[in-house]
Amino acid sequence: MDSQEPIMKLENVNAGYEKLQTLFDISLEIPRGKITVIVGPNGAGKSTLLKTLFGLTTVYSGKVLFEGKDITHMPPHERAKLGMAFIFQLNNIFANLTVIENLKLAGHDLSKEELEKRIEEVFETFPRLRERMHQKAGTMSGGERQMLAMGIGMIRKPKLFLIDEPTAGLAPKIAKEVLANVKKLNEQGYTVVLVEQNVKAGLEIGHKGVLVVSGRIVFDGPAEQLLARKDLAKLYLGLAV
Amino acid sequence: MNVEVLLEEIISFIGIYYILTAGLNVKAGMTGIPDFGHAMFFAVGGIVVGNLSARIAAAAAASQLHVSAWQAVKMVISNNTELMARVNEILPHMPGVSIIIILFSVIAALILGGLLGWLASYPALRLRGDYLAIMLLAASEGTRIFAMYYKPLMGKTPTVGLTVPNAFGFTGNAGLWSTIFILILALLVYIYAERLYHSPSGRLFRAVRDDEASAEAIGKDIAKVRRDAMIIGSALAALAGVAYSFSPWIAGSSVAAISIFDRVLWTFWPWALMILGGMSSNKGAALSSVILGALLIGPIRIYKNDIAAALHVESLGIDPGNFANALEYILVAALIIIVLFVKPKGLIPEYPSRTVSKDEVKATIDKIARERAA
Amino acid sequence: MDWNLFTSTTIYASVLALLSLGITLIYMTTKVFNFAHPRLSLVAAYAAATLMAYYAEATGAQPNLTPKHSFLGSLTVPFSWEFYAIGILVSMVFGVIAALVEYYAILKPLQKRGADYLMLMIATLAYDFLLVATLFIYNTHVDVRKVLARIGVLSTKMSMASYDVTVVTGGGVFISGSFIFSVILIVLLGLSLYILLFKTTLGVKMRASVENPPLAEVLGINVERVYAISWIISGLTAGLAGYLMLMAAGAGNLKPISATSPADEIVVSAFAGSIIGGVNSVFGSIVGGLLIGYIELYIPNWLAIWTGNAELFKYSKVISMLAVAITLLFAPEGLAGLLKGERWKRFFGKKEEEG
Numbered sequence: 001m002d003s004q005e006p007i008m009k010l011e012n013v014n015a016g017y018e019k020l021q022t023l024f025d026i027s028l029e030i031p032r033g034k035i036t037v038i039v040g041p042n043g044a045g046k047s048t049l050l051k052t053l054f055g056l057t058t059v060y061s062g063k064v065l066f067e068g069k070d071i072t073h074m075p076p077h078e079r080a081k082l083g084m085a086f087i088f089q090l091n092n093i094f095a096n097l098t099v100i101e102n103l104k105l106a107g108h109d110l111s112k113e114e115l116e117k118r119i120e121e122v123f124e125t126f127p128r129l130r131e132r133m134h135q136k137a138g139t140m141s142g143g144e145r146q147m148l149a150m151g152i153g154m155i156r157k158p159k160l161f162l163i164d165e166p167t168a169g170l171a172p173k174i175a176k177e178v179l180a181n182v183k184k185l186n187e188q189g190y191t192v193v194l195v196e197q198n199v200k201a202g203l204e205i206g207h208k209g210v211l212v213v214s215g216r217i218v219f220d221g222p223a224e225q226l227l228a229r230k231d232l233a234k235l236y237l238g239l240a241v
Numbered sequence: 242m243n244v245e246v247l248l249e250e251i252i253s254f255i256g257i258y259y260i261l262t263a264g265l266n267v268k269a270g271m272t273g274i275p276d277f278g279h280a281m282f283f284a285v286g287g288i289v290v291g292n293l294s295a296r297i298a299a300a301a302a303a304s305q306l307h308v309s310a311w312q313a314v315k316m317v318i319s320n321n322t323e324l325m326a327r328v329n330e331i332l333p334h335m336p337g338v339s340i341i342i343i344l345f346s347v348i349a350a351l352i353l354g355g356l357l358g359w360l361a362s363y364p365a366l367r368l369r370g371d372y373l374a375i376m377l378l379a380a381s382e383g384t385r386i387f388a389m390y391y392k393p394l395m396g397k398t399p400t401v402g403l404t405v406p407n408a409f410g411f412t413g414n415a416g417l418w419s420t421i422f423i424l425i426l427a428l429l430v431y432i433y434a435e436r437l438y439h440s441p442s443g444r445l446f447r448a449v450r451d452d453e454a455s456a457e458a459i460g461k462d463i464a465k466v467r468r469d470a471m472i473i474g475s476a477l478a479a480l481a482g483v484a485y486s487f488s489p490w491i492a493g494s495s496v497a498a499i500s501i502f503d504r505v506l507w508t509f510w511p512w513a514l515m516i517l518g519g520m521s522s523n524k525g526a527a528l529s530s531v532i533l534g535a536l537l538i539g540p541i542r543i544y545k546n547d548i549a550a551a552l553h554v555e556s557l558g559i560d561p562g563n564f565a566n567a568l569e570y571i572l573v574a575a576l577i578i579i580v581l582f583v584k585p586k587g588l589i590p591e592y593p594s595r596t597v598s599k600d601e602v603k604a605t606i607d608k609i610a611r612e613r614a615a
Numbered sequence: 616m617d618w619n620l621f622t623s624t625t626i627y628a629s630v631l632a633l634l635s636l637g638i639t640l641i642y643m644t645t646k647v648f649n650f651a652h653p654r655l656s657l658v659a660a661y662a663a664a665t666l667m668a669y670y671a672e673a674t675g676a677q678p679n680l681t682p683k684h685s686f687l688g689s690l691t692v693p694f695s696w697e698f699y700a701i702g703i704l705v706s707m708v709f710g711v712i713a714a715l716v717e718y719y720a721i722l723k724p725l726q727k728r729g730a731d732y733l734m735l736m737i738a739t740l741a742y743d744f745l746l747v748a749t750l751f752i753y754n755t756h757v758d759v760r761k762v763l764a765r766i767g768v769l770s771t772k773m774s775m776a777s778y779d780v781t782v783v784t785g786g787g788v789f790i791s792g793s794f795i796f797s798v799i800l801i802v803l804l805g806l807s808l809y810i811l812l813f814k815t816t817l818g819v820k821m822r823a824s825v826e827n828p829p830l831a832e833v834l835g836i837n838v839e840r841v842y843a844i845s846w847i848i849s850g851l852t853a854g855l856a857g858y859l860m861l862m863a864a865g866a867g868n869l870k871p872i873s874a875t876s877p878a879d880e881i882v883v884s885a886f887a888g889s890i891i892g893g894v895n896s897v898f899g900s901i902v903g904g905l906l907i908g909y910i911e912l913y914i915p916n917w918l919a920i921w922t923g924n925a926e927l928f929k930y931s932k933v934i935s936m937l938a939v940a941i942t943l944l945f946a947p948e949g950l951a952g953l954l955k956g957e958r959w960k961r962f963f964g965k966k967e968e969e970g
Contacts, residue, residue, distance in 0.1 A: 080833060091830060094823045101819050106834050108816060152834070275733055368943055371648055371732050372894075375886055376943045382883045383936030390929040509740055516737060560755035567748035574744035581725055581734055581741075
């Protein structure tokens with residue numbers, strides 16, 4: 001498949017939670033092998049947009065395409081089988097299990113050799129996890145937990161990572177570390193869609209920037225271009241178009 | 242069985258269960274305190290009548306028994322059956338004392354029930370949900386075992402218990418007048434519960450149940466609200482206990498720890514009635530008590546043996562007597578399960594309460610419109 | 616040491632441990648305190664007793680109470696070993712059936728309709744009532760009475776304690792089969808649960824499904840199957856508890872079996888075990904159940920000896936109620952929460968705090 005072809009596409013999507021519409025006429029392309037960063041003020045619908053990609057919302061009209069295939073009405077667990085991994089903002093690891101148990105669980109349907117190979121890859125990407133291998137996941141720091149959440153995702157070798165506000169509630173220093181890890185993930189060849197509350201830090205690691213305000217996309221282009229816009233603050237607040 | 246007795250039993254059953262369920266409704270339905278120890282508060286009423294009120298009766302009858310009042314009072318525990326048999330012969334000739342005993346029982350039960358509720362509210366302030374339910378269940382069981390073997394409370398033999406004073410004997414028709422008494426109590430409780438539901442404290446109870454954080458955020462003292470609900474609900478349960486002790490069901494025999502602490506009869510039944518009627522719905526509690534009392538329980542308790550005989554269960558090798566007992570269990574269980582599946586909100590679901598009536602809203606809107614126009 | 620008190624307390628404590636474990640497993644997966652749990656044991660006990668009696672009738676076996684010599688001492692096995700094997704097997708099977716009916720016919724459909732914890736709790740009560748009614752009808756059925764009477768068992772006050780295997784050692788020490796069985800059972804159960812939960816993939820999946828069902832589902836784990844397995848283990852252990860109630864009626868606070876006893880008396884003690892264990896801890900529940908069993912009988916015993924007042928024994932069950940109150944009010948995480956240290960936490964599966 002042409003690597004220039006977007007991995008995922010939204011065409012004129014209207015979506016929301018049951019009867020409450022929160023997204024209006026969204027059209028978006030997710031480029032393969034890149035980091036797409038979705039930013040926007042609180043309640044603008046950025047997390048809803050991410051959840052729409054994974055089928056966790058109700059789509060009233062429009063089309064959701066994954067590798068050219070219409071998946072608008074496909075349930076989440078089937079999307080997972082297609083190669084999408086969704087990392088929840090909270091409760092994205094098993095706190096009572098050890099790190100290695102978490103990773104083994106993620107690859108419970110793989111052969112033993114394959115699983116070991118993939119766990120090794122995770123440990124190479126995130127060496128810290130190897131150190132904490134037999135520690136209970138719940139006893140790790142917030143940053144390490146996000147690392148493990150990404151590791152769990154990696155075991156399944158997804159074509160697309162959907163990451164929902166991984167830095168929420170973390171100290172700035174640790175948040176930076178988490179974003180660096182997202183970048184690392186991308187350097188391993190994974191395509192990432194990231195929802196980030198910290199506009200600057202998020203856009204700095206992203207290739208493509210998407211700004212959502214009041215349920216509509218008001219900017220869609222290269223991340224550095226969005227970052228460089230002098231009227232970003234105004235845009236963000238929905239004061240300029 | 243004659244019709245009058247049947248009617249008295251059914252009506253007093255309805256009254257007792259309505260009061261008991263109304264008490265549970267204040268705690269569990271309105272305030273969200275899952276009280277699985279309701280029987281403990283009901284038992285307070287039985288203890289008040291069988292123990293405290295009996296002592297008053299004994300003291301009053303002492304002179305005619307040729308003992309000192311103090312001796313008579315002590316004999317309420319030490320020689321209960323013999324003493325009370327004599328007392329209950331004398332009491333019908335003392336209408337004044339009888340009325341005092343009835344009033345005393347009601348007031349003492351409300352106070353002591355409320356007091357025990359206040360004590361039990363201590364865990365209710367610290368625990369939530371199912372933990373609290375188990376805690377209250379355990380408390381009730383612990384109290385039951387204590388009462389069963391602690392002689393000064395329930396007498397020498399847990400299965401025999403204490404003979405109740407025949408306080409309605411003076412009327413000449415204890416069955417009828419005790420039924421009227423229970424009916425009046427039930428009506429008073431009904432009026433009180435209706436008022437409570439629509440009062441500011443009633444709204445506060447429900448606010449705490451629905452959204453504790455918000456209720457707290459607007460400056461309401463959650464602890465006090467839960468405590469109040471526990472006191473009111475438990476006092477009502479104790480009142481039901483008094484009603485039961487004077488009712489035609491007891492008919493002047495005795496209250497025993499083994500029966501007044503029974504968790505099936507006095508905890509689980511009211512739960513079933515509350516759910517059937519609709520959680521927190523006072524009308525629902527009344528309706529379900531009436532339905533169960535009038536249509537099912539009365540007839541089933543009384544005619545269950547005939548039902549068993551009519552079904553010819555013995556031809557299947559089933560013991561008719563036990564089949565009849567089982568019928569009652571099957572009835573409650575089936576009722577609960579059907580309601581949970583078919584009408585989980587009960588027969589009369591709670592409706593969102595309007596703090597301001599429609600008319601008031603309309604009047605305000607009109608007023609604003611007029612002012613704008615002017 | 617009073618050997619008889621020790622053995623009968625151990626049997627009683629094992630029964631509580633088995634029940635607490637089941638209550639905990641059900642609470643962890645289905646989030647409901649199962650009021651019907653001890654009743655499952657009675658169902659199992661009746662099924663076991665009936666089939667044991669039928670077996671004795673079919674094979675024409677008569678109880679033989681003459682002791683044989685063995686390396687342990689004089690051994691009495693009133694019936695053949697198959698008789699006991701049938702009892703154990705049947706009680707397990709019926710415990711599981713009664714548990715699965717509760718889950719699939721009542722609780723799961725209610726959960727699907729969005730029932731809250733109160734409704735589920737009430738539903739377990741209703742199921743309990745249904746079982747009581749069934750047992751009322753069953754245990755006075757003419758055929759049941761007859762077949763049980765043939766081996767000298769009264770159907771409404773059932774005990775097979777006289778048919779328990781017994782050993783009298785050379786030193787004159789009396790050991791009942793139920794005691795040996797309950798000790799072996801608890802040790803085996805603890806070990807096999809440890810292996811299942813911590814050494815197998817299924818165990819990791821079970822722990823994961825309990826902790827974070829949505830995430831487990833996203834990772835393609837069949838959470839529903841895990842819940843079913845928990846219910847099966849709960850039913851199995853409740854069944855075994857029923858078998859012990861039957862063979863060791865009279866031990867500790869175990870009354871002879873009827874439609875209501877001993878379930879009504881021990882239901883709160885069994886909950887106490889689960890709560891003291893920490894509600895969300897499998898091993899905590901076993902230890903909690905054992906602990907409740909021992910303190911319920913030993914503390915009044917000591918108090919009675921100390922004060923010379925044997926009346927105190929009657930209050931024995933107040934102790935477990937007090938234990939529940941103290942645990943819930945002051946240490947709601949139970950034993951699992953009190954034991955600090957990584958190894959213990961891992962062993963007890965303590966719930967970690969988020970954040």
